[in-house]
Amino acid sequence: MADALSVIPASVLRNLSDKLYEKRKNAALEVEGIVKQLAVAGDHDRITAVINLLTTEFTKSPQANHRKGGLIGLAAATVGLTSEAAQHLEQIVTPVLDSFSDQDSRVRYYACEALYNIAKVVRGDFIIFFNKIFDALCKLSADSDANVQSAAHLLDRLVKDIVTESDQFSYFFFSIEEFIPLLRERMNVLNPYVRQFLVGWITVLDSVPDIDMLGFLPDFLDGLFNMLSDSSHEIRQQADSALSEFLQEIKNSPSVDYGRMAEILVQRAGSSDEFTRLTAITWINEFVKLGGDQLVPYYADILGAILPCISDKEEKIRVVARETNEELRSIQADPAEGFDVGAILGIARRQLNSEWEATRIEALHWISSLLNRHRFEVLSSLNDIFDSLLKALSDPSDVVVLLVLEVHAGIAKDPQHFRQLVVFLVHTFRVDNSLLEKRGALIIRRLCVLLDAERVYLELSTILEGESDLDFASIMVQALNLILLTSSELYELRNLLKLSLVNPAGKDLFVSLYASWCHSPMAIISLCLLAQTYQHASAVIQSLVGEDINVNFLVQLDKLIRLLETPIFAYLRLQLLEPGRYIWLLKALNGLLMLLPQQSAAFKILRTRLKTVPSYSFNGEQFRRTSSGNPYLHHMPSGSQITEDGDGMQDGGNSHNGINFALRLQQFEQMQYQHRMHAQAQAQYRNSSTTSLSKEVQRNEEPRHPSSSDTSGPPSRSSKRGPGQLQL
Numbered sequence: 001m002a003d004a005l006s007v008i009p010a011s012v013l014r015n016l017s018d019k020l021y022e023k024r025k026n027a028a029l030e031v032e033g034i035v036k037q038l039a040v041a042g043d044h045d046r047i048t049a050v051i052n053l054l055t056t057e058f059t060k061s062p063q064a065n066h067r068k069g070g071l072i073g074l075a076a077a078t079v080g081l082t083s084e085a086a087q088h089l090e091q092i093v094t095p096v097l098d099s100f101s102d103q104d105s106r107v108r109y110y111a112c113e114a115l116y117n118i119a120k121v122v123r124g125d126f127i128i129f130f131n132k133i134f135d136a137l138c139k140l141s142a143d144s145d146a147n148v149q150s151a152a153h154l155l156d157r158l159v160k161d162i163v164t165e166s167d168q169f170s171y172f173f174f175s176i177e178e179f180i181p182l183l184r185e186r187m188n189v190l191n192p193y194v195r196q197f198l199v200g201w202i203t204v205l206d207s208v209p210d211i212d213m214l215g216f217l218p219d220f221l222d223g224l225f226n227m228l229s230d231s232s233h234e235i236r237q238q239a240d241s242a243l244s245e246f247l248q249e250i251k252n253s254p255s256v257d258y259g260r261m262a263e264i265l266v267q268r269a270g271s272s273d274e275f276t277r278l279t280a281i282t283w284i285n286e287f288v289k290l291g292g293d294q295l296v297p298y299y300a301d302i303l304g305a306i307l308p309c310i311s312d313k314e315e316k317i318r319v320v321a322r323e324t325n326e327e328l329r330s331i332q333a334d335p336a337e338g339f340d341v342g343a344i345l346g347i348a349r350r351q352l353n354s355e356w357e358a359t360r361i362e363a364l365h366w367i368s369s370l371l372n373r374h375r376f377e378v379l380s381s382l383n384d385i386f387d388s389l390l391k392a393l394s395d396p397s398d399v400v401v402l403l404v405l406e407v408h409a410g411i412a413k414d415p416q417h418f419r420q421l422v423v424f425l426v427h428t429f430r431v432d433n434s435l436l437e438k439r440g441a442l443i444i445r446r447l448c449v450l451l452d453a454e455r456v457y458l459e460l461s462t463i464l465e466g467e468s469d470l471d472f473a474s475i476m477v478q479a480l481n482l483i484l485l486t487s488s489e490l491y492e493l494r495n496l497l498k499l500s501l502v503n504p505a506g507k508d509l510f511v512s513l514y515a516s517w518c519h520s521p522m523a524i525i526s527l528c529l530l531a532q533t534y535q536h537a538s539a540v541i542q543s544l545v546g547e548d549i550n551v552n553f554l555v556q557l558d559k560l561i562r563l564l565e566t567p568i569f570a571y572l573r574l575q576l577l578e579p580g581r582y583i584w585l586l587k588a589l590n591g592l593l594m595l596l597p598q599q600s601a602a603f604k605i606l607r608t609r610l611k612t613v614p615s616y617s618f619n620g621e622q623f624r625r626t627s628s629g630n631p632y633l634h635h636m637p638s639g640s641q642i643t644e645d646g647d648g649m650q651d652g653g654n655s656h657n658g659i660n661f662a663l664r665l666q667q668f669e670q671m672q673y674q675h676r677m678h679a680q681a682q683a684q685y686r687n688s689s690t691t692s693l694s695k696e697v698q699r700n701e702e703p704r705h706p707s708s709s710d711t712s713g714p715p716s717r718s719s720k721r722g723p724g725q726l727q728l
Contacts (some may be wrong), residue, residue, distance in 0.1 A: 007034055007046055008053070016069035017058065021125060024069045028076035029033050035080030044087070051077055051091045059095040064104045071099055071107070073115040078121050085118075086125045086300040087400060092118060093129050105145035112140065112151035119158050124165075126682040133159060134201065141197040149193065160204050180216045192232050199227065199238040206245065214249050215448025217261035217300055221246075224265065225280065229273035229338055236275065247283060251290065258291040262298040269305035279318055281309050285324040286330075296333050300343035303328065307347070307363060311356030318358075325362055329369055341377035343371055347387045357397045364392070364467065371410045383412065390428055393443060394435050401439060402446055408449035418451065422459045430472050440479050445489045453493045464516035470678045473519040478556060481523035485530065485563055494568070500531040500659070507658055512665055518671035521548055522556035525592070526563075529572060534584035536661045541591035543669055547676045557592065561602040564609070576613045586613065597719075599722070 008031065017026035031050070038047045054077065074092050078085045085092070098119065099111035115133070119126055126133075137159070140152035181692025187199060202220065206213040227239035250256050265287070268280035284302055287295060295302065309321035333339035344366065351363035352701060367385065371378045392404040412418035425443070429436040448456050467473035484490055497513075499506035510531050512574065517523040521544060528537035563569060575582045577590075589610060596603040 007038070007050060013057075016073055017061075017063065017066040018069070020064050024065075024072055028070065029223045031073045032080040035077045039084050040079050044084075047077070047088060050052055051391065052363070055091065055095045059099060062330050067099065067104070067107045068110045068292045071096060071110045075117040082121065085122050085728065086220075087127060089122060089128075093126060097129070097132055097136055098578070100140060102266050105143070105148055108140065108143065108148045109147070111182055112148065112155050116155045116158055119155070119162060127163070127174060130159075130163070130174055131182055134179070135182060138197055139193060141193045142191040144643050145230070145374045156200075160200070163204060164208065174211070174551035176211055176213075178218065180219050184223070188226060192230065195227050195232075195235050196228060196238065199224070199235070199242055200480055203238075203242050203245070206242075206249075208663070214246060214253060214256070217246055218257055218264065221261055222268070225268045225271075225276055228276045228279055229271065240275075240279065241282075241317055242278060245288060251286065256290075258287055258294040259298060262287060262291070262295060262302060266298075266301045266305040269309060272706040274312075274317070277309065277312065278314065278317050278320070281306070281320045281324065285320050287329070288324055289326045292335060297332065297340070298336045299328065299331075300340055300347050303344060303366065304347045304350075307351045307359050308354065308356075311354070311358045326386075327368065332373075334701050335374065335377060341374045342381050344370060345378065345381050345385055349388045352388050352392050357400060360392070360395065360397070360400050361403060364400065364407060368403070368407050368410060371407065374585055379411070379414075379417070383415075386424070390424055393425075393439065394432065395429065398442065399440060404444060405446040405450060410449065412451055418455075418461065422456070423463060425687040426460065426467075427464050429476060430469060433472075433475070436476065437477060441483050441487070444480065444483050445487045448489050448493075453490050454496070457493065458509070461513050461516040464519065467516075467519075470519065470675055473516070474552075475673065477519045477523045481517065481520065481526050482559065485526060485568060486566075494530060496646070497527070497531045498571075500533065504658075506531070511659060511664075515667065518668045519675070520556065521672065522553060522560060523667075524668055525588075526560055529560075529564075529569070529585075529588070532572075533659075533661070534582065534588050536664065538584050538588040539661070539665055540592055540668060541588060541595070543665060544672075545676075547679070548672055554596070554600075557596065558600065558602040561606050562591070565605065573609070576609075579613050579615075586610075 012027045012034075015023040016031070017538050018024055022206070031054075035047055035050060037048070038044075051074065054070045054073040057065045058073060061067055061070070073094060076472070077088075078092055081088060093115070096111055096115050099107055102108050102111065118423035137152055137156050140148060141148050141156070143152065175555075182204070183198065186194065189195065189198075202213065202224070205211050224239050225245055227235055228235050230239070235641045262284070265280045265284050268276055269284060271277050271280065284305060285515075288302065303325075306321050306325050309317050310325060311319065312318050335341055348363040348366040348370075351359050354360050354363070367378075367389075389404055389407060393401055395401055395404070408421050412421045425447075429440065444456070444460075455478070460476075464473050464476055464480075467476075484493065496503070496506045496509055501507070510527070510533075513527060514524070517527050521540065525537055526539055528534065528540060564572065572585065575585055589606065592608050593603065593610065596606065
C-alpha cells in the first residue's frame with residue numbers, strides 16, 4: 001500500500017474519487033502514465049501494489065464515486081501495461097466482474113466500460129475468464145437500466161469478435177464441458193433480452209470450427225424449441241435460424257445422438273404453438289430418415305407424436321406428419337433389434353380414442369401392418385387391444401369401421417380367434433342394440449367379404465341357436481336374414497341356398513341356418529322361399545298361431561313382400577308363370593296374403609302380383625295331389641328329381657335330399673313355443689308390477705266405507721276386465 005501511495009500522488013487519488021466524471025477521467029490518465037512508466041522499468045511489484053490499491057480502496061469502497069474511480073483506474077492501468085497486462089489480469093478482471101452485480105446502476109455501467117477497455121487491450125488473453133464473463137453478461141442483458149443494457153451489449157459484441165478471431169479460445173483456455181452446464185441452466189429463462197443473448201452466443205460458438213456444439217445439442221435443444229413460441233418475432237426468427245443450422249449439420253454429420261434429441265422432439269411435437277409443432281415434426285421427419293438403428297427403441301414415442309399431428313389444423317404439419325408416418329411404417333424393424341411391438345400397439349390402441357378420424361385411421365393402419373409383419377407378437381398382446389378394437393366398431397366413421405373389420409379379419413384367420421371374434425361381436429350387438437341397428441349390416445357384410453360369407457353365417461347361426469336372450473336372438477336373426485336377402489356380397493351364398501334340394505353343400509347350409517332362423521317366423525319363411533322349399537314354407541305358414549302374428553311379424557312380412565318385387569326374387573316371380581308346376585309356391589304366397597291386413601300396402605302389392613298368375617295351368621288332379629301332399633315330379637336342368645314347386649321328395653314327402661322337413665317343422669314349432677312362453681312371462685311380470693304399483697297407490701289413499709251397491713249384487717262386466725281393457 002505504501003509503495004502505491006508513494007507512486008501515485010494524493011491529488012490523483014483524490015480526483016479519482018471525485019463526483020465529476022472529467023476529474024475521474026483525468027486522474028485515470030495519470031494512473032495510466034504511472035503504470036506505463038513502471039512497466040517500462042519492469043517494476044511489477046509496484047504495479048501489483050497500484051492494482052491492489054485501486055481494488056481495495058476504490059472498487060470495494062462503500063462510496064459509489066470511489067467504486068467508479070477504481071473501475072476507471074483499473075482500465076487505465078491495463079492500458080498502461082499494454083502487452084504485459086496478461087500477468088496482472090487476474091487481479092484486474094476479478095474486481096471488475098464483481099462490480100457487475102453492484103446495486104448502483106452507474107457503477108454497473110462503468111464496470112461494463114472498464115471491461116470493454118480491458119478487453120480491447122488484452123484481446124484473447126482474457127478468454128480464461130469467459131465463463132464468468134458470459135454469466136455476468138447474461139445477467140446484465142436483462143438489466144433494469146437501459147444504459148447498462150447498452151453498455152453490456154457493446155461489451156458482448158466485442159467479446160464475440162474476440163472469440164471468433166482467437167485461436168487460443170478453443171485450444172488452451174475454453175472448456176466446452178464446463179460451459180454447457182452454464183448454458184443449459186439459463187436456457188429456460190423467459191426474459192426476451194436473455195433469450196436473444198443466449199441464441200446469439202449459441203450461434204457464435206457453433207461457428208467456431210474447433211468447438212463441437214452439435215455434440216452437446218441435446219443439452220440445450222429443448223431451450224431453443226422453447227424460444228420458438230416466444231412473443232417476440234425476432235427471438236422466434238433467431239431460434240429458428242439456429243435450429244435450421246443445427247439440422248443441416250446433423251444431416252452432414254456421421255455421428256449424432258439421435259436418441260436423446262428424439263425424446264425432446266416428441267414432447268415438443270405436442271406443443272400448443274403451431275410453429276413449434278411444425279419445427280418438431282420436421283426434425284422428427286429427418287431423424288426417421290437418418291437415425292437408422294439408433295431410433296428403433298424410440299419408435300413408439302415417435303409414433304405417439306406423429307399420429308395426433310396427422311389431424312393437425314395446420315396443413316403443413318399434416319403433410320409432414322403423414323410423410324413421416326409412411327416413412328416410419330416402411331422401416332423393416334425386428335424385435336430382436338429392440339423394436340417393441342407391444343409399445344407400438346399400445347400407442348395405436350390409445351389413438352383409437354382420438355377425436356380425429358384421420359388419426360384413428362392411421363392407428364388402424366399401424367395395427368394392420370404390425371399384424372402382417374409380427375403376427376405372433378401382436379396375437380400375444382391381443383387381450384390388450386381386443387376390447388378397443390370391438391369398441392371401434394361403434395365409431396361414427398364408416399372408414400374407421402371398415403378398417404377395424406379388416407384388422408379383425410386378419411386376427412380371425414386362426415380358427416380360435418375367428419370363434420372369439422364372432423362370439424364377442426354377438427355379445428357387442430346384444431349389449432348395444434343401436435350398433436346392430438346402425439352398423440350391423442355394414443359389419444356383417446364386410447366380414448363376409450373378408451372371412452367367407454358361409455363361414456361367418458354358419459358361426460353366427462351356431463351361436464344364436466343357443467342364445468338365451470330370446471328377444472335379442474329374434475332381432476339378430478331378422479337382421480341377418482335381411483342382409484342375406486339383400487346384400488350383393490352374399491350373392492354366392494344365396495345361390496348355394498337355392499340348391500338346397502339338390503346340392504349337399506346347400507343342404508348343409510340350409511339345415512345349419514334353419515336351427516337359428518327358427519327364432520323368427522318370417523326369417524324361416526324367407527329362408528324357405530330362397531331355398532325353394534315351398535311346400536315347407538306353406539307348412540310353416542299354416543303352423544303359425546295367433547300369438548305369432550304380432551306387429552313385429554307384420555313389419556317383417558311387409559319387408560319380405562317388398563323384397564319379393566326386387567331382382568333377387570326374379571326367379572320366384574318367373575316360376576309363377578307355371579302355377580301348375582309350382583302349386584306350393586302359390587299356396588305359400590296366398591297364405592302370406594291371408595295373414596296381411598287388407599288395407600296394408602303389402603297386401604295390395606302381393607294381391608296385385610297374384611292376380612297376374614295365369615289360370616290356364618291348373619287342373620283338378622294337381623289340386624288333389626297338392627292337398628294330399630303328393631306333388632308331381634319334374635326334372636331340373638341338372639337332372640335332379642325335383643317337385644313342381646322345388647321340393648325334392650323322399651320318404652313320402654317328409655324328407656327331401658336328406659332334409660327331414662317334418663323334424664324341421666317340429667323344431668320351428670318348439671322354438672316358437674319357447675318365444676310364446678317367454679312373451680307370456682314378460683307380460684305377467686309387467687302386469688304384476690302394475691298391480692303392485694296400483695295396490696301401493698291404494699294403500700296411500702284414505703279408506704272409504706263401501707256402500708250397499710258395492711257389496712251386493714253380481715259383479716259387473718267392467719269389474720272383470722283385465723289390465724289394459726276398455727270398459728264397454
